[in-house]
Amino acid sequence: MSSPTRSVAVVTLGCTRNEVDSEELAGRLASEGWTLVDDAAEADVAVVNTCGFVEQAKKDSIDALLEANDLKETGRTQKVVAVGCMAERYGEQLAAELPEADAVLGFDSYRDMSTHLRSILAGEAVPSHVPSDRRRLLPISPRDRHTSSSGVALPGHQQPATPTGQDEPDRVPLEQVAPATGPRVVRARLDGRPWAPLKIASGCDRRCAFCAIPMFRGAFVSRTPQEILAEAAWLGERGVKEVFLVSENTTSYGKDLGDLRLVDALLPELTQVAGIERVRVSYLQPAEIRPDLLDAMASTPGVVPYFDISFQHASGPLLRRMRRFGDRASFLGLLEQVRARVPEAGIRTNVIVGFPGETEDDLAELTAFLTEARLDVVGVFGYSDEDGTEAEGYADKLDEDVVRERVEQVQALVEELTAQRAAERVGTLVEVLVESVEMDDADVDEPRLVGRAGQQGPDVDGVTYLVTEDGGVPELAPSALVTARVVDSEGVDLVAVPETPAGDRP
Numbered sequence: 001m002s003s004p005t006r007s008v009a010v011v012t013l014g015c016t017r018n019e020v021d022s023e024e025l026a027g028r029l030a031s032e033g034w035t036l037v038d039d040a041a042e043a044d045v046a047v048v049n050t051c052g053f054v055e056q057a058k059k060d061s062i063d064a065l066l067e068a069n070d071l072k073e074t075g076r077t078q079k080v081v082a083v084g085c086m087a088e089r090y091g092e093q094l095a096a097e098l099p100e101a102d103a104v105l106g107f108d109s110y111r112d113m114s115t116h117l118r119s120i121l122a123g124e125a126v127p128s129h130v131p132s133d134r135r136r137l138l139p140i141s142p143r144d145r146h147t148s149s150s151g152v153a154l155p156g157h158q159q160p161a162t163p164t165g166q167d168e169p170d171r172v173p174l175e176q177v178a179p180a181t182g183p184r185v186v187r188a189r190l191d192g193r194p195w196a197p198l199k200i201a202s203g204c205d206r207r208c209a210f211c212a213i214p215m216f217r218g219a220f221v222s223r224t225p226q227e228i229l230a231e232a233a234w235l236g237e238r239g240v241k242e243v244f245l246v247s248e249n250t251t252s253y254g255k256d257l258g259d260l261r262l263v264d265a266l267l268p269e270l271t272q273v274a275g276i277e278r279v280r281v282s283y284l285q286p287a288e289i290r291p292d293l294l295d296a297m298a299s300t301p302g303v304v305p306y307f308d309i310s311f312q313h314a315s316g317p318l319l320r321r322m323r324r325f326g327d328r329a330s331f332l333g334l335l336e337q338v339r340a341r342v343p344e345a346g347i348r349t350n351v352i353v354g355f356p357g358e359t360e361d362d363l364a365e366l367t368a369f370l371t372e373a374r375l376d377v378v379g380v381f382g383y384s385d386e387d388g389t390e391a392e393g394y395a396d397k398l399d400e401d402v403v404r405e406r407v408e409q410v411q412a413l414v415e416e417l418t419a420q421r422a423a424e425r426v427g428t429l430v431e432v433l434v435e436s437v438e439m440d441d442a443d444v445d446e447p448r449l450v451g452r453a454g455q456q457g458p459d460v461d462g463v464t465y466l467v468t469e470d471g472g473v474p475e476l477a478p479s480a481l482v483t484a485r486v487v488d489s490e491g492v493d494l495v496a497v498p499e500t501p502a503g504d505r506p
Helices: 016-031 055-074 082-091 093-096 107-121 213-216 224-237 264-271 291-299 316-321 328-341 360-373 400-424
Strands: 005-010 044-051 079-083 195-199 242-246 279-283 307-308 346-353 375-384 429-438 447-453 464-466 481-490 492-496
Touching: 005 016, 005 107, 016 044, 016 107, 016 195, 016 242, 044 055, 044 082, 055 079, 055 082, 079 082, 079 107, 082 093, 107 492, 195 224, 213 400, 224 264, 264 279, 264 291, 279 307, 291 328, 316 360, 328 360, 346 360, 346 400, 360 400, 375 400, 400 481, 429 464, 429 492, 464 481
Parallel strands: 005 044, 044 079, 195 242, 242 279, 307 346, 346 375, 464 492
Antiparallel strands: 429 447, 429 481, 447 464, 481 492
């Protein structure tokens, strides 16, 4: 007899890479007969996809697990399961310190998640994940990895499932769980947004002194162009207009496939996928950016003028301590190369303030860079120790109060500079993807039509409010793509008036 239908809610924290993993998990569970629900209170099992990147993200993940556990008293929820980066990184330790989670499962559990959840619902004990350094699971040589990666879990890579009761990596063909027609993709959309993240690679080979991601995400592995195009086609069939290419390091894409220029050729192919109107590239390492890549991004119609470049700091000596490359002069030179090709480019970055050994001169070098760079968005993070990283062992740590003061100083400067950058766009044309109708933050009963210009990334960057010439709300539905003229700015956000019908490009 078949098992009774069970319901599951997948709660996602963290980055867009985690969102891809959640949708793949949801697709696998749906293919195994689970009913997907949005509200954890209406689910038999709440699967919390945690983030383990920085201290605040870990706290948010623990809060989400505790909130889901509370639903056992007030909702339908019977079990709470932790998955994702924090579960992978801490495993048994997290299970011991957070008994409210009924199970803590690592990446290796993803391909057979249905069996694990059914066991947990039946009251059976499922062993907690035992963490390890995932960099050691694949060969050191990138070119040897694809022949060895079938037995290593790579969330978001559409790997075939593992049959129940089998220890060997004898995988079920994807066709047996994927749709009978169309692209062979196991994924379920968990929202109705007109954009979606699309994972092109996992892991990272860099050894930045402050970053733990390679330890729990593993060595860098690219997906093949065929896999990426198939998933893009699947997304296009489901109303997605913009695909957001995500990875830990997009500039490394293809090195394990024997060709670092694969992404250059992939971009025009993606823009030709039915339904896909915009392609956005994320997370470029400045030391790995090639002129050919800039040319491809600048010259391919449909690739938005958006450059997400991970600078992290601008002081050369401090960057060396971080195990990174570059300095203020080289970074400004790179920005000149970008703007020479794409004058209207939107550029974002992240910076770390208060890294061990950071001097006042280092901080001055960073603020001078930010002032000259004219960036659209800057994420400012205060340094904190991450377990197992090289910087955790550095002796010259700054006092927490000093770090906090420097963060506040840089954040205040960034808010001023990015507002100025947004104001510079008044009078220019932008291509806007309409996303939603929202109420104003103020106590006003007027709705606002919200979208994103090509220069604005999802979730963490600014937005564009679309208005009519007289200040009204344009009659445009979410997923419409319009050319609009910027007439005002509000901090990093833009205000623009549509000038062309949906689908026209500036």
